Amino acid sequence: MGYDFTSTDTVHHGVPSMGVTVVLSLGEPIDCGWLHGDARHLCDVLVSGLHTTPALIQSRGRQQGLELSLHPLSTRRLLGLPAGELAGSMVDVNDLSWPRHLLDQLRQSTWPRRFHLLAAFLTKRLEQHPHAPRADLVEALARIHRTRGTIPISGLAQDVGLSRRRLSSLFDLETGLSPKQVARIARFTHAKDLVQRGAQPSDVAAMAGYSDQPHLSREWKSMTGWTLRQSKDDFPLLQDTDMLPA
Known part of the structure; x- marks a missing residue:
């Protein structure tokens, strides 16, 4: 762009x-x-x-x-x-x-x-x-994206035919982050999209897979440097x- x-x-x-x-x-x-x-x-x-x-x-x-x-x-x-x-x-x-x-x-x-x-x-x-990159790693990233970060990492490893340790090793080499960290970003990205479309924080927490609104608030502050209220006012x-x- x-x-x-x-x-x-x-x-x-x-x-x-x-x-x-x-x-x-x-x-x-x-x-x-x-x-x-x-x-x-x-x-x-x-x-x-x-x-x-x-x-x-x-x-x-x-x-x-x-x-x-x-x-x-x-x-x-x-x-x-x-x-x-x-x-x-x-x-x-x-x-x-x-x-x-x-x-x-x-x-x-x-x-x-x-x-x-x-x-x-x-x-x-x-x-x-x-x-081309490894097909199993491509699929693992695609599944995290499709599930918006909610897929269990143990299930992800099984789905792509890798041990959890091997999956983590490949993620670290190719992305610099663990599968759990990448899933965390995917979940936050979904939450951000919902907030920018006007959804209420309590609804965002449920729709994006956070345990509750305080969990969303903590993750939001960590990822953006702002509270949810600050973000809704000026983003x-x-x-x-x-x-x-x-």
């Missing part, structure tokens, strides 16, 4: 999601850090692995760029390393294997041309690295800014 908006000293919360996030700035470098961290990063192209705490992105003035959400099992082919090496971290793509001239081309192009260039680049990367997520369709 493309974004183009103007703000004055706004902090966007990048909440946990099921994808590896890539943000390509077409203007000033991205000013980002973790909610409970002291370090700040300035990146032209930000890559953020799977995480369970919010990222804080400072916006000043006009912001233009493109945001991608990559399947965690695609990063070996698209970024040159497994998502497990990116978990809980923020990396400038200059530290990876993407060419600098791609960002220069995107900055000099129109929006339709930008989408075309980026799609062509990603397609070429996939063609250059055709090795300036980077994903919710004005987007341009690809």
